[in-house]
Amino acid sequence: MSRLDAALQPHYEIVLARNPGEAEFHQAVLEVLESLGPVVRKHPEYVEEAVIERLCEPERQLIFRVPWTDDQGRVQMNRAFRVEFNSALGPYKGGLRFHPSVYLGIVKFLGFEQIFKNALTGMPIGGGKGGSDFDPKGRSDAEIMRFCQSLMTELYRHLGEYTDVPAGDIGVGGREIGYLFGQYKRITNRYESGVLTGKGLSYGGSQVRTEATGYGTVFFTEQMLAATGSSLSGRRVVVSGSGNVAIYAAQKAAALGAHVVACSDSSGYVVDEDGLDIGLLQQVKEVDRARISAYAEQRPKAEFVAGGSVWDVRCEVALPCATQNELDGDAARTLVENGVLAVAEGANMPCTPEATRLFQESKVLFAPGKAANAGGVATSALEMQQNASRDSWSFEHTEERLREIMVGVHERCAAAADEYGTPGNYVAGANISSFLQVADAMLALGVV
Numbered sequence: 001m002s003r004l005d006a007a008l009q010p011h012y013e014i015v016l017a018r019n020p021g022e023a024e025f026h027q028a029v030l031e032v033l034e035s036l037g038p039v040v041r042k043h044p045e046y047v048e049e050a051v052i053e054r055l056c057e058p059e060r061q062l063i064f065r066v067p068w069t070d071d072q073g074r075v076q077m078n079r080a081f082r083v084e085f086n087s088a089l090g091p092y093k094g095g096l097r098f099h100p101s102v103y104l105g106i107v108k109f110l111g112f113e114q115i116f117k118n119a120l121t122g123m124p125i126g127g128g129k130g131g132s133d134f135d136p137k138g139r140s141d142a143e144i145m146r147f148c149q150s151l152m153t154e155l156y157r158h159l160g161e162y163t164d165v166p167a168g169d170i171g172v173g174g175r176e177i178g179y180l181f182g183q184y185k186r187i188t189n190r191y192e193s194g195v196l197t198g199k200g201l202s203y204g205g206s207q208v209r210t211e212a213t214g215y216g217t218v219f220f221t222e223q224m225l226a227a228t229g230s231s232l233s234g235r236r237v238v239v240s241g242s243g244n245v246a247i248y249a250a251q252k253a254a255a256l257g258a259h260v261v262a263c264s265d266s267s268g269y270v271v272d273e274d275g276l277d278i279g280l281l282q283q284v285k286e287v288d289r290a291r292i293s294a295y296a297e298q299r300p301k302a303e304f305v306a307g308g309s310v311w312d313v314r315c316e317v318a319l320p321c322a323t324q325n326e327l328d329g330d331a332a333r334t335l336v337e338n339g340v341l342a343v344a345e346g347a348n349m350p351c352t353p354e355a356t357r358l359f360q361e362s363k364v365l366f367a368p369g370k371a372a373n374a375g376g377v378a379t380s381a382l383e384m385q386q387n388a389s390r391d392s393w394s395f396e397h398t399e400e401r402l403r404e405i406m407v408g409v410h411e412r413c414a415a416a417a418d419e420y421g422t423p424g425n426y427v428a429g430a431n432i433s434s435f436l437q438v439a440d441a442m443l444a445l446g447v448v
């Protein structure tokens, strides 16, 4: 049953009618609108001036064909998207996802969340997202390069350091950003470093950007635990996924004294009671690009469970870092029965609405992705700062900036939750605080 305020119901129905068949986008919008009842009661101008309708309608949506040639000389064709959602606070900012599941509804959910996430960082960045239904699995480096070059041959005309600044997401890491940047540079004849983030350290990338999303998720978790007089030290932690976010969340949690025992990929999960060996995990997933079972084969005590749910593994802190809607009501019930204390979303919208509700009703500390995983995009903004000033910072300095930003994100969420009568509700706090910032900027900028 929805917790939507009656005054906002018509707005949600408009979104449903205008965007048929985009279930993930509907879910992301509903989750924000459910928090805004007390806000629009206090500030009717947001409804009167159509701020909610405008926020739910992207400023611009691009859909284009990406033809490319595979290693056998066959012509392949994919569809790509860039949704430039909101630029009230800064240039559109958000990653590109390459995954066969990508369609407009996924890109719009991610772009919509990105508006609020980016606002929460306190940095001057608007919200956007893009991607393609291209499946990088099993593709050679040369194929990846040709695909990236073809995609950029269309996308470049919509980008710019003051216009739209993509980065990575699922299926897009340092290798892809390199090929995309190379093609942008070649077409435009401009060394415009700030047009993409997540670049390699040899050509304008920032220290800590690779680690930032995972580290930030753990910094947020630390703050959330500290607010209740607790800490990560000695806690049993499970992460899902084994990509960039999961690996560095596990690494930072372990560095802060937690015992990280499990992670997963789409083939199943691994439990390692000795604590995950992060170096081996990096080798398997980032260097060999292999399945997670290869990790278990190289660790005598680790067990690989094919096809199972990693949330069956008992833990006190759960960090879902894989993908949207990966943790459902059943998984949440298991976690609660097993005594979970805190859940922080390293991925975007990994918990279903039912799972989120269950955690909140069970008084589990719950951090939504737009707050908990904001460290990635925040460090992208730090990369843009370094590019703009033609500077590069040390790892220590950059990590400290990231930590301060995550402390700030936590404070903003906690303060808004308190002010609007839902103390400890980080979902409401994140949505309200970021909505107010974006909505006020939109009002100030007039009807644009």
Ligand code: GLU
Binding pocket: 093, 094, 095, 096, 117, 165, 166, 167, 168, 169, 170, 197, 348, 373, 374, 376, 377, 378, 380
């Ligand atoms: N894809 C990441 C996210 O979901 C990072 C975006 C960026 O750095 O622009 O926030």
